[in-house]
Amino acid sequence: MSTQFTIPKTQKAAIVEANDQPLKVIDTHPVKQPEELAPGECLVELECSGVCHTDLHAAKGDWPLPAKLPLIGGHEGVGRIVAIGQHTQDSPVKLGDRVGIKWLAYSCLDCEPCRNGLEQSCYNNKLSGFTVDGTFSQYVVSWVSHVTPIPENIDSAEAASILCAGVTVYRAIKYSHTKIGDWIVLPGAGGGLGHLAVQYAVAMGLRVVAVDTGAEKKELVMKLGAEKWVDFKETKDLVGDIRAATGGLGGHAAVVTAATGAAYAQAVDYLRHGGTLMVVGLPARASLSADIFFTVVKSISILGSYVGNRQDAREALDIASRGKVKCHYVLKPLSALTETYEGLEKGAVVGRVVLNMKE
DSSP states (O other), X not given: OOSSSOOOSEEEEEEBOOTTSOOEEEEEEEOOOGGGOOTTEEEEEEEEEEEOHHHHHHHHTOSSSOOOSSBOOOOOEEEEEEEEOXXXXXXXXXXXXXXXXXXXXXXXXXXXXXXXXXXXXXXXXXXXXXXXXXXXXXXXXXXXXXXXXXOTTSOHHHHHHIIIIIHHHHHHHHTSOOOTTOEEEEETTTSTTHHHHHHHHHHTTOEEEEEEOSHHHHHHHHXXXXXXXXXXXXXXXXXXXXHHHTTTSOEEEEEEOOSSGGGGTTHHHHEEEEEEEEEOOOOSSOOOOOOHHHXXXXXXXXXXXXXXXXXXXXXXXXXXXXXXXXXXXXXXXXXXXXXXXXXXXXXXXXXXXXXXTTO
């Protein structure tokens, strides 16, 4: 229990009380006190939190699995540990450590998925900003076994989005069966996940075809290292343009980060023989449609990739801390969360929005 930090009784937080009601930002939400923490829990005073498209789905309740209500959303938080529950055994972190809060807040580490390295698919998991309160608040409760230490040489606001968007695309590329020099197609390349995917792909020696729309997004992804650009709104032949960009054969892999079903519709067509489709973006309600004949005769692999485990998080942060990946973000106050959701829904957010929890 901390005697080093002054912990208030109340805090500012953004709360979703019901899916059909506007978001509320209040400054009287209770803070869990050190003596109330269970063994293994820790209290983190947050500096900032990234905003993810998943947070919008949680607020709207439009996924097949609804979030708890009332809910404090958010799962890309960075802050300092100000209290640890009494009787916590062998904590890997200590008071004062700067740590990150991820989508995966807790996993049991002992069920079959956990034992196979799929902690994010744990049967007993807890998810920040979805099944437990998240990071759109000044303080958050998490678990010492699952907070991620933040390297010293990376800014908190930049690290925030690496904890979800970065980890998610890093893991997807890592398992995409690609090697140095291969072509990777990135639908949604100019968005929050996509612009990080461009950089991780380049850092891993891949050649990038960026697919998105708009001059601002084109400028961003080309600056980040994409070799080819295809505007899905301007093209008359998306498949043909992607094939032409990759020497006529198509991409070796595609990592779809766009949260629309349409982004998946032609993926099998523009992948070359032996290609891999990584399913990452989560539309509210959509089905994955693929031509069975060509999926078989082209030997296409289709793999779902869901965020990442604790090791993936450390690897993704390490790459970013060495300057290989930079998050393009704007810093806003918590009060700007509603307008940020509106921008996400319209597809108008370039890069990432990070909320300053100190304002």
